[in-house]
Amino acid sequence: MSVLPSPSRPLRLAAAIGRGDAADALDAEPYIRAARLAERGRLDFVTLGDSFTRRGPDALAVLARVAPATERIGLVPTVTTTHTEPFHVSSAVATLDWVSRGRAGWTVDVSTTEAEARLFGRRPAAPARALWREAAEVADVAGRLWDSWEDDAEIRDVATGRFIDRDKLHYVDFEGGDFSVRGPAIVPRPPQGRPVIAVDATASLPREAAARHADIAYVRAMNRSGAAGARADLRGRAAAHGRDPDALTVLAALTVDLTDGERAASADSASYEGKLTAGRGGRTRYRGGPVGLAALIGDWYEAGAADGFHITPADPDGDLERFVNGTVALLQHRGVFRTFYPGATLRAHLGLARPAGRYAPAPAGGIA
Template sequence: MPVTQRPLHLAVALDGPLQHPDAAAHFVRLGQLAERGTLDFVTLGDSFTGPGLDALAVLARIAPATDRIGLVPTVTTTHTEPFHVSTAVSTLDWVSRGRAGWAVGVSTTDAEAALFGRRDAAPPADVWREAGEVADVAARLWDSWEDDAEIRDRASGRFVDRDKLHYVDFTGSTFSVRGPSIVPRPPQGRPVTVIDATGDGDGGPAAEEAAAAYADVALVRAEDPQAAGAARTALRERARALGRNPDRLIVLASLPVELYSSGDAVGLADLLGDWHADGAADGFHLRPADPARDLAHLVDGTVPVLQHRCLLRRFYPGATLREHLGLPRPANRYALAREAS
């Protein structure tokens, strides 16, 4: 039975052919265009060996040129120190005033492993289990400063209340982190964690487990609404089994799109509306074939149709990415434990 109609979430990938002499300006224009369409967030892929700019640096450049759009770069956890991952994403949240997320990425190739020379490439199941541990410790590091840990008392010379800084003392399968972070707790408490539950096609059960355990937003690649709906149900059930509130896990169907005309854009609105009415997903992460062309059709064609049908907001009611997604700001686990004791 179709679910009750409710506003859907909409995000878009900025990846695509790039032939612009000024890449930074190109991405700024795309980010501003996505914001005009009141999309929840944009994503930008990354890898150690692929061409292009560092995704996190690009979105940090977009941050001061936008006001509301969420910014979600891919951050590869394999071969990268979890402490550095946490610090970089936290910094993006500060730069964007609470609009940051991160898409958890992994590396499985010998070529990328050779760049670091510390260990051999590992199977997808192993690196996705490690990625889940990185997501876990990143959240702990973001909590390692309580919200009011900063004192900034010039008279006494005290910058921070040391009693409100906490060691995370985390030991994973391939790393250990003591903490605390070197960056104060981010504006959102914890930036939004996005995980592709299909592991970009090769993650298997380990990617699904990481998404169910640690994601705020899970992406599902499916060819029909039935498959997407089944994946959403499975992820929510697994999240519940892990002790999470499944309503705190947003599942987006990640779909490739190619728009050549306004007719295509209206047809896409019909498809998204039908999938959403069937309960296939909480919204959509669209992957345009050519963002420079397709994003304009999406914003000027698909978005107005969805807004007219009351399926997409006409303005941003909040300022942070968590507010766009309807996710609460998480309580600090260490502050809760201290208060309880």
């Protein structure tokens, strides 16, 4: 493998730590153990999926428990915007950013079924197009609420009894298609300014939301050219919305079965050709060994097909360990992936600047 990392485009790696139907899915320790393992590999972040159809603990609450047990790795739960209040979503994600000291993100998702709607009884199921339009508005208003406190709005002056400078709190006055939010937030501006927003952008409807608002986009592709096409499309759409395309990190999403790693490595095991298949739900599945997966990652990254990879282990325990101790260790040995965290926040891991608050006054002689 001849690939070398680009200083302007470092390789990004992330992993899912879901337990599925495992017997210990309601215990905190397996999630903590998995996040610590990923952190030892210096992965950018871990994700935890969630939906209203899944039995199990709330993903955001689980990662709030994982936060004090880890130090650097980013924590990105799935948060469904359908049937939930945008104000509450914003507050919950901001709280995760505070308890993790700047390592929070969230994967935006929607709920499309009538069964999910009946859980709440507030409104019937809606078409996916309307739900993704609403999700994009929730992502937009969340950012506005995070900005509604200026960074120095808290005074905490015991002598005068003043906690907040009211002049540094701002109303967002957002009017969406299905909701309105006045603000300001009840949680101070998060350590990152705005926690990272992620979207699974494989399908066309969420892809548009990702191009407008996401910092991270996941795409599923069966080959390098498919991933490259999806990345180019996302970057083009982001540019059309006036965004810097380099501010959008596009990760190829793979489910990995690394059981072949139990065998001795051979020349054939270093190849990933023919080891990608279509899994359930349109997921791209890799079955092979850690060496072959390292070859795939290096090949797609070198070709510019993806900025990195989001890995879902087929076996939550064994495959995550094989990925970190096998694939990631090999990429680090070859100088393709980092061996230390250059910063302390998820934005720092992804090379994203901390954004200025949109309501803060412009500094003298400059632009906020």
